Amino acid sequence: MNHSIKMCGPSITQHEKNIILKMMDDGWDSYQYVEEFEERFAKWHDRRFCLMTPCCTHAIHLGLIALGINIGDEVIVPETTWTGSVAPITYTGARPVFCDVEKDNWCLSSDTINTQITSKTKAVIAVDIYGFMPDYMKLEKLCAENNIVIIEDAAEALGSSLRGIRAGKFGLFSVHSFHRTKTITTGEGGALLTDDENFYKRCKFLRDHGRSAEQPYLILEATTKYMPSNLMGAMACAQLDRINELISIKQAIRDRYLSNFEGQDFDFTLTSDNTNFVNGCWATTLVIENEAFNSSSTIKNLAFKGIPLRPFFRPLSSMPAYTNYKNKSNNSNSDWLFKKGITLPSHYELDNNTIDYISDHLLKEIVS
Ligand SMILES: Cc1ncc(COP(=O)(O)O)c(C=O)c1O
Known part of the structure; x- marks a missing residue:
């Protein structure tokens, strides 16, 4: 082999370049591309709502704060995942509780989380590791019995599906990553998907400084700011076309x-x-x-x-x-x-x- 072998990286064609150039000419005064991407990405997953974020880690944090996860709470996570799945739990002051994964699909399961559930458990972040997916039907049953929210981290699972249902459709909310190494990329980038309208509205409010809907320069809560740029939105639209x-x-x-x-x-x-x-x-x-x-x-x-x-x-x-x-x-x-x-x-x-x-x-x- 006389060329260097690359581990991973994006596929960029003239199509992406054309859309980015168009955005450069007409895209600085709105979130037009972000909104177009959010609508199409939600539809692709058969989800009602999508919010783009600067990265997947922020999408997880946004969802956790919208859920009200706080000091004293526990969130169950698999041992086998990237820190981006878990670090946002620590930002809220809650405790990540690590559970084992299965040998055959490398994901947590209702059996492995069962022993970790306590009265403090508020949520489980199930990770679709290397595109594999846990048995969400069993997880849903166990979590419903224990009043625990499921979050699907589908950062590595774009294009995966379980019994015909796409990765990104499970849980109160799910997240994707558009990091430069991922299947579709915006350099850095992420998204949160949900079907719950009130939850979506809360996340949208928390994503942009907690502004009043009626008066955009009136701040109602001191929150995070996890807005994506229209440049990322344009790149996301182009990649989604492919x-x-x-x-x-x-x-x-x-x-x-x-x-x-x-x-x-x-x-x-x-x-x-x-x-x-x-x-x-x-x-x-x-x-x-x-x-x-x-x-x-x-x-x-x-x-x-x-x-x-x-x-x-x-x-x-x-x-x-x-x-x-x-x-x-x-x-x-x-x-x-x-x-x-x-x-x-x-x-x-x-x-x-x-x-x-x-x-x-x-x-x-x-x-x-
Ligand atoms: C499973 C998983 N969750 C979360 C993340 C964090 O994604 P991001 O880098 O977009 O914040 C990654 C990134 O590699 C990941 O693989």
């Missing part, structure tokens, strides 16, 4: 990796589909079940060959930022996944030859 194409490219990358690993002499789970579930394949990720396999040495060895691999999400409560929130439960699946999992290059520019090159080198590592 959403099906972009998801198909990601799924084709996963399919090529899968065909290279199928039939080989090792057990693995890959970000694949099953009868009830389709994975949007933001980033093809692989868990190798061989006793001897160790992700950190493989990452080092392939880096020498110019192949960038990303480690699986490290259990959050094992990191310095979250040691104060470590609980007594044994989140052993999350520990095991971290040792056995790797994310493979999933950039839009990857061609089949490069995917085969990466697969060959990886296979040598796994079966050696």
